[in-house]
Amino acid sequence: MKFAVVVFPGSNCDRDMAFAITNALGEEADLVWYQEADLSSYDGILLPGGFSYGDYLRSGAIASTSGVIEQIRQAAEKGKPVLGVCNGFQVLLEMGLLPGAMLPNQNLKFMCHHETLRVENNQTQFTDFYKEKEEIQIPIAHGDGNYYCDEATYQTLKENKQIAFTYQTNPNGSVADIAGITNEQGNVLGMMPHPERAVDVLLGSEDGLRLFQSILTHWRNNHAINA
Protein backbone atom coordinates (compact mmCIF):
# COMPACT_ATOMS: atom_id res chain seq x y z
CA MET A 1 0.00 0.00 0.00
CA LYS A 2 1.36 3.39 -1.01
CA PHE A 3 0.80 6.46 1.17
CA ALA A 4 1.32 10.15 0.45
CA VAL A 5 2.41 12.30 3.40
CA VAL A 6 1.41 15.82 2.34
CA VAL A 7 4.02 18.35 3.48
CA PHE A 8 3.00 21.98 4.00
CA PRO A 9 5.39 24.80 4.88
CA GLY A 10 5.63 24.33 8.65
CA SER A 11 4.77 20.61 8.81
CA ASN A 12 7.18 19.02 11.27
CA CYS A 13 5.81 15.54 11.98
CA ASP A 14 6.00 14.47 8.33
CA ARG A 15 9.07 12.27 8.82
CA ASP A 16 7.60 10.61 11.91
CA MET A 17 4.53 9.76 9.83
CA ALA A 18 6.62 8.37 6.94
CA PHE A 19 8.75 6.40 9.44
CA ALA A 20 5.63 4.80 10.94
CA ILE A 21 4.57 3.63 7.47
CA THR A 22 7.93 2.50 6.09
CA ASN A 23 9.74 1.15 9.17
CA ALA A 24 6.96 0.08 11.52
CA LEU A 25 4.23 -0.91 9.04
CA GLY A 26 6.59 -1.98 6.26
CA GLU A 27 4.70 -0.22 3.47
CA GLU A 28 5.57 2.65 1.12
CA ALA A 29 5.31 6.36 1.92
CA ASP A 30 6.37 9.44 -0.06
CA LEU A 31 6.78 12.90 1.40
CA VAL A 32 4.88 15.05 -1.11
CA TRP A 33 5.38 18.84 -1.22
CA TYR A 34 1.93 20.40 -1.30
CA GLN A 35 2.55 22.52 -4.40
CA GLU A 36 3.81 19.70 -6.59
CA ALA A 37 1.52 17.04 -5.22
CA ASP A 38 -0.24 14.63 -7.56
CA LEU A 39 -2.15 12.39 -5.18
CA SER A 40 -3.94 10.35 -7.85
CA SER A 41 -1.65 7.30 -7.64
CA TYR A 42 -1.68 6.94 -3.85
CA ASP A 43 -3.83 4.50 -1.89
CA GLY A 44 -3.95 6.58 1.29
CA ILE A 45 -3.41 10.23 2.21
CA LEU A 46 -1.73 11.29 5.46
CA LEU A 47 -1.78 14.88 6.74
CA PRO A 48 0.96 15.19 9.37
CA GLY A 49 1.26 17.37 12.46
CA GLY A 50 3.17 20.62 12.72
CA PHE A 51 2.41 24.28 12.30
CA SER A 52 1.40 24.84 8.69
CA TYR A 53 1.94 28.49 7.76
CA GLY A 54 3.00 29.15 11.34
CA ASP A 55 -0.59 28.64 12.52
CA TYR A 56 -1.25 32.21 11.32
CA LEU A 57 -4.90 33.31 11.41
CA ARG A 58 -6.07 29.95 12.84
CA SER A 59 -4.35 26.55 12.96
CA GLY A 60 -4.75 24.86 9.58
CA ALA A 61 -6.71 27.76 8.04
CA ILE A 62 -4.22 28.88 5.43
CA ALA A 63 -3.23 25.33 4.42
CA SER A 64 -6.94 24.63 3.88
CA THR A 65 -7.00 27.15 1.00
CA SER A 66 -4.00 25.70 -0.88
CA GLY A 67 -4.27 23.96 -4.24
CA VAL A 68 -3.68 20.42 -2.95
CA ILE A 69 -6.87 20.60 -0.86
CA GLU A 70 -9.09 19.88 -3.87
CA GLN A 71 -7.10 16.68 -4.50
CA ILE A 72 -7.49 15.64 -0.86
CA ARG A 73 -11.24 16.25 -1.14
CA GLN A 74 -11.37 14.11 -4.30
CA ALA A 75 -9.38 11.29 -2.68
CA ALA A 76 -11.82 11.33 0.23
CA GLU A 77 -14.80 11.26 -2.14
CA LYS A 78 -13.30 8.23 -3.91
CA GLY A 79 -13.28 6.46 -0.54
CA LYS A 80 -9.52 6.46 -0.04
CA PRO A 81 -8.43 6.56 3.60
CA VAL A 82 -7.45 10.09 4.68
CA LEU A 83 -5.82 10.49 8.10
CA GLY A 84 -5.14 13.92 9.61
CA VAL A 85 -3.11 14.01 12.81
CA CYS A 86 -2.85 17.14 14.98
CA ASN A 87 -2.30 19.99 12.47
CA GLY A 88 -3.61 17.56 9.84
CA PHE A 89 -6.83 17.26 11.87
CA GLN A 90 -7.03 21.06 12.06
CA VAL A 91 -6.67 21.25 8.25
CA LEU A 92 -9.48 18.68 7.80
CA LEU A 93 -11.74 20.79 10.04
CA GLU A 94 -10.86 24.06 8.31
CA MET A 95 -11.49 22.55 4.86
CA GLY A 96 -14.86 21.25 6.07
CA LEU A 97 -14.13 17.57 5.46
CA LEU A 98 -14.85 16.99 9.14
CA PRO A 99 -17.34 18.98 11.24
CA GLY A 100 -16.38 21.34 14.09
CA ALA A 101 -13.44 23.64 14.84
CA MET A 102 -10.38 23.87 17.09
CA LEU A 103 -9.97 26.33 19.94
CA PRO A 104 -6.89 26.96 22.10
CA ASN A 105 -6.44 24.47 24.94
CA GLN A 106 -8.54 25.52 27.90
CA ASN A 107 -5.44 26.06 30.10
CA LEU A 108 -3.76 28.07 27.27
CA LYS A 109 -0.68 25.82 27.48
CA PHE A 110 1.08 23.76 24.87
CA MET A 111 0.89 20.18 26.16
CA CYS A 112 3.15 17.28 25.23
CA HIS A 113 2.71 13.96 27.05
CA HIS A 114 1.08 10.54 26.80
CA GLU A 115 -2.70 10.37 27.14
CA THR A 116 -4.96 7.40 27.70
CA LEU A 117 -7.51 7.23 24.89
CA ARG A 118 -10.60 5.10 24.76
CA VAL A 119 -11.56 3.49 21.47
CA GLU A 120 -15.21 4.52 21.12
CA ASN A 121 -15.80 2.92 17.75
CA ASN A 122 -13.71 -0.07 16.69
CA GLN A 123 -15.85 -0.61 13.59
CA THR A 124 -13.95 1.82 11.35
CA GLN A 125 -11.19 1.11 8.87
CA PHE A 126 -8.81 2.94 11.22
CA THR A 127 -9.75 1.18 14.44
CA ASP A 128 -10.77 -2.41 13.79
CA PHE A 129 -7.50 -3.74 15.22
CA TYR A 130 -8.60 -2.38 18.61
CA LYS A 131 -11.14 -3.82 20.99
CA GLU A 132 -14.29 -1.87 21.71
CA LYS A 133 -13.71 0.56 24.63
CA GLU A 134 -10.05 -0.49 24.73
CA GLU A 135 -7.75 1.96 26.48
CA ILE A 136 -4.60 2.87 24.58
CA GLN A 137 -1.59 5.11 25.20
CA ILE A 138 -0.96 7.75 22.53
CA PRO A 139 1.04 10.98 22.97
CA ILE A 140 -0.42 14.44 22.40
CA ALA A 141 1.55 17.57 21.46
CA HIS A 142 -0.60 20.61 20.81
CA GLY A 143 -1.66 24.09 21.84
CA ASP A 144 -4.92 24.26 19.87
CA GLY A 145 -6.53 20.90 20.52
CA ASN A 146 -9.76 21.94 22.21
CA TYR A 147 -12.31 20.40 19.86
CA TYR A 148 -15.52 22.39 19.59
CA CYS A 149 -18.83 21.70 17.87
CA ASP A 150 -22.38 22.77 18.65
CA GLU A 151 -24.89 20.48 20.35
CA ALA A 152 -26.63 19.49 17.08
CA THR A 153 -23.33 18.48 15.48
CA TYR A 154 -22.35 16.51 18.59
CA GLN A 155 -25.65 14.58 18.48
CA THR A 156 -25.05 13.78 14.80
CA LEU A 157 -21.49 12.60 15.56
CA LYS A 158 -22.85 10.36 18.30
CA GLU A 159 -25.72 8.93 16.28
CA ASN A 160 -23.49 8.14 13.29
CA LYS A 161 -20.78 6.66 15.54
CA GLN A 162 -18.28 9.19 14.17
CA ILE A 163 -16.48 9.58 17.50
CA ALA A 164 -13.48 7.27 17.15
CA PHE A 165 -11.42 8.17 20.24
CA THR A 166 -12.06 10.01 23.51
CA TYR A 167 -9.65 11.12 26.24
CA GLN A 168 -9.86 9.43 29.62
CA THR A 169 -8.66 12.62 31.31
CA ASN A 170 -9.63 15.48 29.03
CA PRO A 171 -6.40 17.53 28.68
CA ASN A 172 -7.64 20.44 26.56
CA GLY A 173 -11.35 21.07 27.16
CA SER A 174 -12.67 19.26 24.07
CA VAL A 175 -16.44 18.81 23.81
CA ALA A 176 -17.42 15.40 25.25
CA ASP A 177 -13.70 14.45 25.68
CA ILE A 178 -13.40 14.01 21.91
CA ALA A 179 -9.89 13.13 20.69
CA GLY A 180 -10.68 11.91 17.17
CA ILE A 181 -13.64 11.79 14.76
CA THR A 182 -14.39 10.32 11.36
CA ASN A 183 -16.57 11.57 8.54
CA GLU A 184 -19.94 9.92 8.00
CA GLN A 185 -18.55 7.48 5.42
CA GLY A 186 -15.80 6.47 7.86
CA ASN A 187 -12.87 6.92 5.46
CA VAL A 188 -11.60 10.24 6.87
CA LEU A 189 -10.19 10.32 10.42
CA GLY A 190 -8.94 13.40 12.25
CA MET A 191 -7.29 13.06 15.65
CA MET A 192 -5.18 15.32 17.87
CA PRO A 193 -3.04 12.56 19.49
CA HIS A 194 -0.12 11.24 17.43
CA PRO A 195 -0.42 7.51 16.61
CA GLU A 196 2.75 7.75 14.47
CA ARG A 197 4.71 8.52 17.65
CA ALA A 198 3.52 5.32 19.28
CA VAL A 199 4.67 2.58 16.92
CA ASP A 200 7.46 0.99 18.96
CA VAL A 201 7.98 0.15 22.64
CA LEU A 202 11.14 2.27 22.46
CA LEU A 203 8.83 5.27 21.98
CA GLY A 204 6.92 4.44 25.15
CA SER A 205 3.97 2.81 23.40
CA GLU A 206 3.21 0.80 20.29
CA ASP A 207 -0.54 1.27 20.55
CA GLY A 208 -0.56 3.58 17.51
CA LEU A 209 0.74 0.89 15.16
CA ARG A 210 -2.57 -0.98 15.10
CA LEU A 211 -4.25 2.09 13.61
CA PHE A 212 -1.99 1.82 10.56
CA GLN A 213 -2.38 -1.98 10.50
CA SER A 214 -6.15 -1.47 10.44
CA ILE A 215 -5.91 0.82 7.40
CA LEU A 216 -3.61 -1.65 5.61
CA THR A 217 -5.74 -4.72 6.33
CA HIS A 218 -8.92 -2.95 5.30
CA TRP A 219 -7.27 -1.84 2.07
CA ARG A 220 -5.92 -5.34 1.34
CA ASN A 221 -9.33 -6.91 1.93
CA ASN A 222 -10.98 -4.34 -0.28
CA HIS A 223 -8.33 -4.69 -2.93
CA ALA A 224 -8.67 -8.48 -3.00
CA ILE A 225 -12.43 -8.17 -3.43
CA ASN A 226 -12.08 -5.65 -6.26
CA ALA A 227 -9.33 -7.60 -8.06
Next chain:
Amino acid sequence: MRKVKIYITLKEGVLDPQGKAVQHSLHSLEYTNVGEVRIGKYMEVMIEDKDNIEQQVEKMCDQLLANPVIEDYSYSIEEVV
Protein backbone atom coordinates in the same frame (compact mmCIF):
# COMPACT_ATOMS: atom_id res chain seq x y z
CA MET B 1 -8.67 52.27 -2.43
CA ARG B 2 -10.86 51.47 0.53
CA LYS B 3 -9.75 50.40 3.97
CA VAL B 4 -11.88 47.60 5.34
CA LYS B 5 -11.75 47.16 9.11
CA ILE B 6 -12.75 43.66 10.10
CA TYR B 7 -13.52 42.59 13.66
CA ILE B 8 -13.65 38.88 14.45
CA THR B 9 -15.02 37.67 17.76
CA LEU B 10 -15.76 34.26 19.21
CA LYS B 11 -19.45 33.40 19.00
CA GLU B 12 -21.52 33.74 22.12
CA GLY B 13 -21.43 30.48 24.02
CA VAL B 14 -17.94 29.56 22.81
CA LEU B 15 -15.61 29.53 25.80
CA ASP B 16 -12.83 32.11 25.53
CA PRO B 17 -10.04 30.97 27.90
CA GLN B 18 -7.84 33.92 26.91
CA GLY B 19 -10.61 36.36 27.81
CA LYS B 20 -11.13 34.56 31.11
CA ALA B 21 -7.43 34.78 31.98
CA VAL B 22 -7.43 38.53 31.23
CA GLN B 23 -10.59 38.99 33.29
CA HIS B 24 -8.93 37.32 36.29
CA SER B 25 -5.86 39.47 35.83
CA LEU B 26 -7.98 42.66 35.78
CA HIS B 27 -9.70 41.47 38.95
CA SER B 28 -6.33 40.93 40.63
CA LEU B 29 -5.50 44.56 39.72
CA GLU B 30 -8.66 45.36 41.70
CA TYR B 31 -10.86 46.34 38.78
CA THR B 32 -13.61 44.55 40.63
CA ASN B 33 -16.35 46.01 38.41
CA VAL B 34 -15.01 44.16 35.33
CA GLY B 35 -17.37 41.53 33.99
CA GLU B 36 -16.77 39.13 31.12
CA VAL B 37 -13.81 39.80 28.79
CA ARG B 38 -13.87 38.50 25.22
CA ILE B 39 -10.81 38.62 22.98
CA GLY B 40 -11.06 38.88 19.22
CA LYS B 41 -9.06 39.83 16.16
CA TYR B 42 -8.86 43.07 14.23
CA MET B 43 -7.72 43.21 10.62
CA GLU B 44 -7.25 46.00 8.11
CA VAL B 45 -7.60 44.98 4.49
CA MET B 46 -6.92 47.46 1.69
CA ILE B 47 -9.16 46.79 -1.31
CA GLU B 48 -9.34 48.48 -4.67
CA ASP B 49 -12.69 50.14 -5.37
CA LYS B 50 -15.13 47.74 -6.87
CA ASP B 51 -18.88 47.19 -7.12
CA ASN B 52 -20.34 44.89 -4.49
CA ILE B 53 -17.38 45.42 -2.20
CA GLU B 54 -19.50 44.38 0.82
CA GLN B 55 -20.36 41.11 -0.86
CA GLN B 56 -16.68 40.50 -1.56
CA VAL B 57 -15.69 41.24 2.05
CA GLU B 58 -18.37 38.92 3.42
CA LYS B 59 -17.27 36.17 1.08
CA MET B 60 -13.63 36.43 2.18
CA CYS B 61 -14.67 36.44 5.82
CA ASP B 62 -16.79 33.30 5.33
CA GLN B 63 -14.13 31.54 3.26
CA LEU B 64 -11.01 32.31 5.25
CA LEU B 65 -10.79 35.23 7.65
CA ALA B 66 -13.36 33.94 10.15
CA ASN B 67 -14.36 30.38 10.98
CA PRO B 68 -18.17 30.42 11.01
CA VAL B 69 -18.25 27.40 13.36
CA ILE B 70 -16.73 29.39 16.23
CA GLU B 71 -16.52 33.03 15.14
CA ASP B 72 -18.69 36.01 14.18
CA TYR B 73 -17.44 39.01 12.25
CA SER B 74 -18.39 42.60 11.54
CA TYR B 75 -16.70 45.21 9.36
CA SER B 76 -16.67 48.81 8.26
CA ILE B 77 -15.42 50.29 5.01
CA GLU B 78 -13.56 53.60 4.88
CA GLU B 79 -12.54 55.79 1.98
CA VAL B 80 -8.76 56.25 1.84
CA VAL B 81 -7.60 59.63 0.60
